[in-house]
Amino acid sequence: MLSDKILASLNRQHGAEIAAFYLYRAMQSYFLDHNLDGFAQWMNTQANEELEHAGKIYDYIHDRGGAVKLSAIDAPKQDWKSPLEVIQDAYDHEKKVSTMIHDLIDEAVSEKDRATEVMLQWFVAEQVEEEALFDRVYQRVKFAGDSPTALLLIDQEMGARPTSGGEGEV
Ligand code: FEO
Secondary structure: OOOHHHHHHHHHHHHHHHHHHHHHHHHHHHHHHOOOHHHHHHHHHHHHHHHHHHHHHHHHHHHOOOOOOOOOOOOOOOOOOOHHHHHHHHHHHHHHHHHHHHHHHHHHHHOOOHHHHHHHHHHHHHHHHHHHHHHHHHHHHHHHOOOHHHHHHHHHHHOOOOOOOOOOOO
């Protein structure tokens, strides 16, 4: 049985994962509007991964006999000045999610909820991968600077990411 505190935090994390899906959808739309189809496809894959993350927490809450409580999702930011700003925001968002996961683990430890602690280990490893992935893209887009040619080359590489959630090479 989940404690009220852990249940509330898991529900909050579930909402945060859905909010990340929403944010990455907005970013996908930005890239489509700017004819950067590779970036858009990459962001679509990322958005879908966020739904998978939410689903893991959703299932876990039910497995532990808890009730999923859905709350309103705020509209995400939808205007950016450049592709670099989009990627920077996405990278910052992943760092924020990592902090949330770590805080949730601290709570699970203090509540002696070993099952939740173990379940969250998957997210710790996932966040390491995601931060590395976003950092790599961020560094490459930053390196491209004002060169449309470099940006289009990166766009091609981004489009090569598997759509089923693989991390790809970029
Ligand atoms: Fe579910 Fe990208 O954090």
